[in-house]
Amino acid sequence: MWVLLRSGYPLRILLPLRGEWMGRRGLPRNLAPGPPRRRYRKETLQALDMPVLPVTVTEIRQYLRGHGIPFQDGHSCLRALSPFAESSQLKGQTGVTTSFSLFIDKTTGRFLCMTSLAEGSWEDFQASVEGRGDGAREGFLLSKAPEFEDSEEVRRIWNRAIPLWELPDQEEVQLADTMFGLTRVTDDTLKRFSVRYLRPARSLVFPWFSPGGSGLRGLKLLEAKCQGDGVSYEETTIPRPSAYHNLFGLPLISRRDAEVVLTSRELDSLALNQSTGLPTLTLPRGTTCLPPALLPYLEQFRRIVFWLGDDLRSWEAAKLFARKLNPKRCFLVRPGDQQPRPLEALNGGFNLSRILRTALPAWHKSIVSFRQLREEVLGELSNVEQAAGLRWSRFPDLNRILKGHRKGELTVFTGPTGSGKTTFISEYALDLCSQGVNTLWGSFEISNVRLARVMLTQFAEGRLEDQLDKYDHWADRFEDLPLYFMTFHGQQSIRTVIDTMQHAVYVYDICHVIIDNLQFMMGHEQLSTDRIAAQDYIIGVFRKFATDNNCHVTLVIHPRKEDDDKELQTASIFGSAKVSGL
Numbered sequence: 078m079w080v081l082l083r084s085g086y087p088l089r090i091l092l093p094l095r096g097e098w099m100g101r102r103g104l105p106r107n108l109a110p111g112p113p114r115r116r117y118r119k120e121t122l123q124a125l126d127m128p129v130l131p132v133t134v135t136e137i138r139q140y141l142r143g144h145g146i147p148f149q150d151g152h153s154c155l156r157a158l159s160p161f162a163e164s165s166q167l168k169g170q171t172g173v174t175t176s177f178s179l180f181i182d183k184t185t186g187r188f189l190c191m192t193s194l195a196e197g198s199w200e201d202f203q204a205s206v207e208g209r210g211d212g213a214r215e216g217f218l219l220s221k222a223p224e225f226e227d228s229e230e231v232r233r234i235w236n237r238a239i240p241l242w243e244l245p246d247q248e249e250v251q252l253a254d255t256m257f258g259l260t261r262v263t264d265d266t267l268k269r270f271s272v273r274y275l276r277p278a279r280s281l282v283f284p285w286f287s288p289g290g291s292g293l294r295g296l297k298l299l300e301a302k303c304q305g306d307g308v309s310y311e312e313t314t315i316p317r318p319s320a321y322h323n324l325f326g327l328p329l330i331s332r333r334d335a336e337v338v339l340t341s342r343e344l345d346s347l348a349l350n351q352s353t354g355l356p357t358l359t360l361p362r363g364t365t366c367l368p369p370a371l372l373p374y375l376e377q378f379r380r381i382v383f384w385l386g387d388d389l390r391s392w393e394a395a396k397l398f399a400r401k402l403n404p405k406r407c408f409l410v411r412p413g414d415q416q417p418r419p420l421e422a423l424n425g426g427f428n429l430s431r432i433l434r435t436a437l438p439a440w441h442k443s444i445v446s447f448r449q450l451r452e453e454v455l456g457e458l459s460n461v462e463q464a465a466g467l468r469w470s471r472f473p474d475l476n477r478i479l480k481g482h483r484k485g486e487l488t489v490f491t492g493p494t495g496s497g498k499t500t501f502i503s504e505y506a507l508d509l510c511s512q513g514v515n516t517l518w519g520s521f522e523i524s525n526v527r528l529a530r531v532m533l534t535q536f537a538e539g540r541l542e543d544q545l546d547k548y549d550h551w552a553d554r555f556e557d558l559p560l561y562f563m564t565f566h567g568q569q570s571i572r573t574v575i576d577t578m579q580h581a582v583y584v585y586d587i588c589h590v591i592i593d594n595l596q597f598m599m600g601h602e603q604l605s606t607d608r609i610a611a612q613d614y615i616i617g618v619f620r621k622f623a624t625d626n627n628c629h630v631t632l633v634i635h636p637r638k639e640d641d642d643k644e645l646q647t648a649s650i651f652g653s654a655k656v657s658g659l
């Protein structure tokens with residue numbers, strides 16, 4: 078019954094590098110802001126279990142030139158004349174310049190036509206240009222996708238929600254203002270952003286409008302709950318998080334805006350826009366990820382300032398996202414006491430424009446002086462706890478020994494055959510994943526179904542085989558974890574594995590990769606001396622990957638067979654200087 082492994086969208090299997098993925102309900106996974114997309118039909122492409130070689134931007138450029146398609150170079154995308162836009166559409170229904178309305182992601186080759194809202198993979202694009210699609214050009218695009226499953230619920234909630242100032246009871250207004258920290262946010266601002274309030278759920282409601290404001294695509298509900306002396310917040314999105322690709326604030330952006338501030342919470346955008354007048358957008362899933370499907374909507378900006386929050390995690394996320402957007406146009410507001418998150422800054426009487434002016438460039442040359450690093454060093458020193466990494470909730474002893482899980486590092490994990498390495502690493506990774514660490518699993522020995530079964534049992538903290546009636550409850554929650562699996566099984570080349578990891582970092586902002594285990598990249602045939610060299614090489618490649626991508630790599634390694642009465646030594650891992658000297 079593990080149908081959800083193949084089709085449930087949050088529990089993702091990393092399939093072909095540029096394959097088409099559809100969600101559980103037939104919804105495209107990578108819905109960008111906009112109405113239901115017309116989706117490119119892809120019948121010529123076979124479902125591959127192995128990644129194909131990723132396309133390079135040079136190849137994309139050559140292809141466009143070779144086929145006489147004019148294009149311009151952008152920050153994350155190439156912008157080309159769209160073969161999907163019909164002349165009748167050239168007047169710009171969506172309010173976007175239609176002449177160069179095709180955005181092609183420079184890293185993945187995926188395309189999005191802002192005029193027709195067609196989208197697809199690089200292979201789809203080539204097939205259409207070469208007339209290899211469904212025959213006539215008109216037939217290339219599927220007709221409008223069926224209404225998404227949640228649309229009725231979205232409309233129902235939206236219709237029941239009312240503007241805050243229309244609440245009949247003044248006391249209720251004051252309570253909501255206090256709970257959400259809105260005392261200094263004006264009705265005018267709430268109105269501009271079309272924020273409403275759902276009384277029965279005591280939640281603010283943030284809408285996701287299609288471009289041009291023509292329709293309602295989804296909603297985010299923010300509930301405030303009293304917790305001791307403080308307030309805790311809980312977010313619910315419709316559709317569910319993996320398909321919720323709303324850049325909140327997009328309808329207020331004008332085509333001429335060249336600067337934008339990105340925030341991780343809708344309330345921060347309200348505060349920022351109100352006090353600075355600058356265009357603001359909120360990332361749909363906060364600091365968790367920046368889906369590439371959103372990149373075309375950010376192409377027009379020459380300057381992008383990240384003000385995601387006041388902790389180290391926000392800072393790390395901003396640096397990661399800036400890499401996707403082209404760091405040369407990105408600036409980061411450093412977290413600190415004098416630079417709290419925007420809503421708190423507004424409520425605390427800070428000058429938000431002044432804080433924005435202190436934003437640091439995200440771009441570093443290859444050689445930097447301490448002067449350029451001093452702010453970052455200060456950030457680490459003033460957040461020592463957070464700099465030590467994310468703490469495990471299930472393994473207090475690990476926290477004592479390792480302090481926490483940090484990005485950009487490599488962990489080697491070993492133990493005798495059958496001692497429980499996979500079982501332990503599964504729970505160790507699940508612990509972090511449940512706390513929001515985007516995780517990619519490479520399980521080369523045991524199948525993904527078996528691994529997911531182990532993980533689900535650990536997640537539910539009980540034997541689900543004895544309580545199948547609870548299966549859906551746990552499976553639904555498990556689906557929402559930022560968890561992805563590579564489909565590799567058995568021996569693989571290190572290059573293929575690294576390419577897949579690279580792709581996953583770009584598309585899903587992966588921060589933790591688990592490779593179980595290294596032996597599956599070593600080949601069968603080498604002699605023992607070669608094996609040491611091969612192992613050193615592979616460790617070097619993973620280590621470089623971890624550093625370059627600020628991603629943690631956990632590597633499971635089988636030790637050399639020792640006698641039963643002999644303890645494992647560092648030299649048991651093939652005696653390699655690199656592995657055992659880590």
Ligand SMILES: Nc1ncnc2c1ncn2[C@@H]1O[C@H](COP(=O)(O)OP(=O)(O)OP(=O)(O)O)[C@@H](O)[C@H]1O
Binds near residue numbers: 495496497
């Ligand atoms: N804490 C535990 N208590 C009881 N049984 C366990 C525990 N951890 C693992 N096992 C069981 O031990 C067996 C081997 O576990 P696992 O596959 O995790 O080991 P491994 O070290 O990864 O094995 P290999 O060396 O073959 O890769 C499995 O059947 C697993 O269910």
